[in-house]
Amino acid sequence: MKDVARILIVRALTLFGVLLTVLLLLVISLGATGYSDRLLEAQVNEELRAFRISSAETIRDPAELETAVVARRAEIESFYGLDEAWWQRMPAQVWRVLTLDLGQARSLRTAEGSTAISDIVLERLPKTMLLLTTASVITATIGLIVGVRMSTQVGSRLDRAVAYFAAISFAVPAWWLGILFILVFAFKLDVLPAGGMYSSPPPEAGIDRWLDLAKHAILPVFTLVLVSVGPYIYSVRTMTVTAAQEDHVQLARAKGLSESVVTRRHILRVAAPPIVTGLVLGLAGSLSGSILTETVFNWRGMGRLYYDAISGTPDEAVIVALTFVFTLLYLIARFLLDIIYVVLDPRVRY
Amino acid sequence: MVRLALDESVRVWLVTALQSFPVRSEIEHLTEDIVSGPRNLFALRGAEIAGSSEIRVGNLWVWTERTTWNPVSGFGDVYSSDIYKNMVDPALVNHPFTGLPTPFRASYAVETAGPDGSLDIPADAVMWNPASDSWEDVPAGSTAKSKVTFDYSRYLQSSWHHGPPVTMADVIYPIAQGYEIAFDDAKVQIETALGITSRPLYETFRGYRFGESSLEVYVDYWHFEEGYIASYATPSSAATPWEILAAMDDVVFVKRQGAYSDTAAARFSVPWLSLVTESDARLVLRSIRQFAREGTIPTGVFDIGGESLVTEEEALARYEACDEWFDATNLLVLANGPYQLTRYDPPAQFAQLDAFRPESYPFTVEDFRFGTPPSLDIEGIVAPSVALGDPIELGVTVNGPGELSVQYTFVDPTIGAVLATAAAEPQPDGTFLISIDPSVSGSLFPGLYQVFVLAASSELAQVAQQRIDLEIGV
Numbered sequence: 001m002k003d004v005a006r007i008l009i010v011r012a013l014t015l016f017g018v019l020l021t022v023l024l025l026l027v028i029s030l031g032a033t034g035y036s037d038r039l040l041e042a043q044v045n046e047e048l049r050a051f052r053i054s055s056a057e058t059i060r061d062p063a064e065l066e067t068a069v070v071a072r073r074a075e076i077e078s079f080y081g082l083d084e085a086w087w088q089r090m091p092a093q094v095w096r097v098l099t100l101d102l103g104q105a106r107s108l109r110t111a112e113g114s115t116a117i118s119d120i121v122l123e124r125l126p127k128t129m130l131l132l133t134t135a136s137v138i139t140a141t142i143g144l145i146v147g148v149r150m151s152t153q154v155g156s157r158l159d160r161a162v163a164y165f166a167a168i169s170f171a172v173p174a175w176w177l178g179i180l181f182i183l184v185f186a187f188k189l190d191v192l193p194a195g196g197m198y199s200s201p202p203p204e205a206g207i208d209r210w211l212d213l214a215k216h217a218i219l220p221v222f223t224l225v226l227v228s229v230g231p232y233i234y235s236v237r238t239m240t241v242t243a244a245q246e247d248h249v250q251l252a253r254a255k256g257l258s259e260s261v262v263t264r265r266h267i268l269r270v271a272a273p274p275i276v277t278g279l280v281l282g283l284a285g286s287l288s289g290s291i292l293t294e295t296v297f298n299w300r301g302m303g304r305l306y307y308d309a310i311s312g313t314p315d316e317a318v319i320v321a322l323t324f325v326f327t328l329l330y331l332i333a334r335f336l337l338d339i340i341y342v343v344l345d346p347r348v349r350y
Numbered sequence: 351m352v353r354l355a356l357d358e359s360v361r362v363w364l365v366t367a368l369q370s371f372p373v374r375s376e377i378e379h380l381t382e383d384i385v386s387g388p389r390n391l392f393a394l395r396g397a398e399i400a401g402s403s404e405i406r407v408g409n410l411w412v413w414t415e416r417t418t419w420n421p422v423s424g425f426g427d428v429y430s431s432d433i434y435k436n437m438v439d440p441a442l443v444n445h446p447f448t449g450l451p452t453p454f455r456a457s458y459a460v461e462t463a464g465p466d467g468s469l470d471i472p473a474d475a476v477m478w479n480p481a482s483d484s485w486e487d488v489p490a491g492s493t494a495k496s497k498v499t500f501d502y503s504r505y506l507q508s509s510w511h512h513g514p515p516v517t518m519a520d521v522i523y524p525i526a527q528g529y530e531i532a533f534d535d536a537k538v539q540i541e542t543a544l545g546i547t548s549r550p551l552y553e554t555f556r557g558y559r560f561g562e563s564s565l566e567v568y569v570d571y572w573h574f575e576e577g578y579i580a581s582y583a584t585p586s587s588a589a590t591p592w593e594i595l596a597a598m599d600d601v602v603f604v605k606r607q608g609a610y611s612d613t614a615a616a617r618f619s620v621p622w623l624s625l626v627t628e629s630d631a632r633l634v635l636r637s638i639r640q641f642a643r644e645g646t647i648p649t650g651v652f653d654i655g656g657e658s659l660v661t662e663e664e665a666l667a668r669y670e671a672c673d674e675w676f677d678a679t680n681l682l683v684l685a686n687g688p689y690q691l692t693r694y695d696p697p698a699q700f701a702q703l704d705a706f707r708p709e710s711y712p713f714t715v716e717d718f719r720f721g722t723p724p725s726l727d728i729e730g731i732v733a734p735s736v737a738l739g740d741p742i743e744l745g746v747t748v749n750g751p752g753e754l755s756v757q758y759t760f761v762d763p764t765i766g767a768v769l770a771t772a773a774a775e776p777q778p779d780g781t782f783l784i785s786i787d788p789s790v791s792g793s794l795f796p797g798l799y800q801v802f803v804l805a806a807s808s809e810l811a812q813v814a815q816q817r818i819d820l821e822i823g824v
Contacts, residue, residue: 055547058582060571064550075543075613106616108415111696113627115615198698200406300697313415 004342011338015331022327023094026320031086039314040080047076080106081316093317097324107313108305117321120305125287127197128301130217131294132286135224139232140279147236148263151244162233169230178223178296185219192219195298220297224290236275243270272344277337284333288326376400381720383446384811390446391435395688396718413696418624419683420598421590422531423544423610433701437685441500441587442580447723449811451577455504455587455712460576461497468493471568475557476654478526480534483650494556494568498583503563504712505588511690511706512675514668516588519652519659521565523592525585526651527599528552537603541614555585560654591684593668596648597637598623607633626694631682635673642669688713726750728805728816738823739792744784744801746774752809756782759802760790769799796823
């Protein structure tokens with residue numbers, strides 16, 4: 001037990017080192033390359049351009065207009081943090097997130113008007129979970145049931161059919177299938193909404209509002225499941241097929257154990273570590289959202305948040321905070337896996 | 351200026367931006383702006399679906415992260431403005447066909463001394479003094495280039511969305527507020543960018559005279575088109591009730607719980623006030639309730655000519671009306687136009703505007719219906735056969751509204767030289783005659799030349815163009 005605790009502590013420290021490394025790489029890629037400065041300066045210039053045009057209607061003296069533009073530039077540069085060099089502002093942001101203070105966004109806000117990044121994340125995360133995590137759970141459930149079944153029927157008609165389906169499912173991009181489904185189910189058949197999160201007008205509150213949200217999630221979830229379930233089934237099948245052909249499985253069957261017991265105890269138990277790895281990392285990854293699917297279905301989740309922070313109105317503080325959150329989620333998932341490996345297979349030691 | 355700009359340009363890019371606005375065929379009476387199409391003040395005000403009391407409008411967004419509904423330094427996103435413009439009647443509007451500033455809810459009379467002249471400002475004209483928080487007489491001998499007298503009667507005959515009548519106090523408060531933000535040292539420290547950038551505008555205003563329903567504005571500004579002088583001199587559109595502005599000032603400058611601008615909000619870590627955000631609206635409402643408890647009326651702003659424009663009872667009634675409005679809607683966006691905001695749902699990207707049509711409202715739906723811009727076109731011009739040394743004469747027929755005019759430019763396309771340019775002569779039958787002196791064709795080499803004809807109308811901000819290829823001496 002003491003060994004296990006020591007191992008896990010070392011593992012946690014290693015993963016923390018990974019977190020630091022990711023954040024360091026982020027600072028370098030955003031700051032040292034000048035990318036962040038250029039991004040923010042472009043935003044400042046765009047806002048100043050609009051400001052100059054609107055101010056020119058009321059400030060007729062060019063010298064006074066220039067004075068006003070200079071004053072506005074100073075304000076906006078301070079607003080975006082450009083009054084400090086990247087090596088001054090970015091380490092401070094990294095230190096803040098490491099102390100679990102995600103800080104304040106510059107341009108992004110919640111629907112309630114809060115600029116606290118933690119509020120923004122908490123607003124978007126449930127929406128992404130409804131979409132991505134639901135899809136991941138459905139995919140994993142179908143994948144485990146069908147994949148394990150296939151591993152016991154290698155070469156059968158079902159096996160071949162699912163192999164073809166897996167190839168198609170893997171090849172089809174989610175955004176393309178999403179658009180196709182919108183055309184079919186929303187515009188042709190008119191049975192599901194084309195996008196967005198609520199109807200127009202939306203239900204005021206309560207269960208009706210939740211049901212409305214769920215109705216809007218059907219098409220994107222269906223899309224995500226269809227593009228991910230094929231490869232998932234195939235990978236489960238591949239991971240379990242070797243175990244299914246082991247001698248101890250044949251022995252179990254020869255002993256007259258039921259097929260469900262054989263599957264559960266003698267196949268799945270052996271193949272569990274890689275399957276669990278995929279499942280846990282998939283669930284953790286689902287919390288990061290999907291930029292393309294959320295964009296196609298106009299779903300304001302974590303994927304869109306990351307995209308907005310980078311491209312819409314650049315928000316450096318949000319980029320740093322989200323990178324931290326996503327990395328942390330991944331590392332927590334990895335740490336959980338380390339514990340689960342030990343539980344699943346007592347032989348595992350690091 | 352155009353010549354100077356062209357001379358100094360490295361390149362000139364001509365851009366034609368095309369936007370599509372699909373509309374269902376059953377929608378009638380949409381006004382189309384000559385530049386922005388249906389994205390204008392009148393489009394939805396006058397639109398109608400026969401037999402229906404509802405119109406659904408799709409926009410890319412209703413709420414974005416930059417959406418801030420505050421009348422002082424908000425409405426920076428087009429999506430909010432698309433909704434808000436249906437709720438507020440401006441004093442002047444740009445005509446959808448000519449683009450010229452035109453009287454709308456206020457009417458005006460302009461008197462100007464020209465670009466270099468000056469008008470005397472009467473001794474009883476006043477200016478707001480942010481240091482003493484009072485209206486003070488302008489210095490003796492003050493002058494201004496122009497004077498605009500606004501008549502606010504059509505504002506004052508009706509009421510705000512929450513019930514109280516629009517008064518001159520609503521016209522005056524935003525004027526004083528503007529000076530406060532621009533020149534009050536303590537406030538400039540808070541809303542720095544807003545203050546500094548609005549100063550140059552306020553410095554050109556020389557004085558005000560308040561009447562019962564009128565306002566004289568003295569301003570150092572001239573434009574050859576009087577509508578632009580009036581547009582520049584418009585100090586207030588009474589767009590928001592004074593009690594809301596006063597409460598917002600209290601939140602921003604006294605309690606320091608919110609900010610008008612995004613930059614100040616970030617600097618002081620307070621919300622960028624938005625009256626459609628419930629938590630922000632509650633901050634403003636808290637100040638209104640405090641005003642009601644303490645019987646507060648903004649100091650000095652309404653004291654003109656030794657009298658106050660606002661009584662305590664009137665102020666109290668307004669505070670209570672705001673309270674009731676918030677209870678009903680959870681919003682504090684109050685205005686004076688034909689639609690009122692009754693629901694705003696950012697997660698669902700949904701806003702609902704209900705009709706606001708008290709009997710005292712000065713406009714009918716017909717006042718909002720301009721239809722589509724009339725067309726302006728030049729009928730096909732027949733190119734004559736021209737010999738070297740002949741006069742070049744072209745008859746031009748233009749179809750369009752208002753007073754028409756035609757301009758032509760005779761060009762040698764091989765070297766890009768302009769050989770002649772002038773206005774075409776109007777003829778008694780309404781057509782125009784382009785007449786180019788024989789000496790011009792006499793100096794040419796035989797070949798292909800071009801005449802560019804431009805037609806313009808006084809009632810349309812658009813020109814029609816036609817090019818005629820002339821073979822001369824061939």
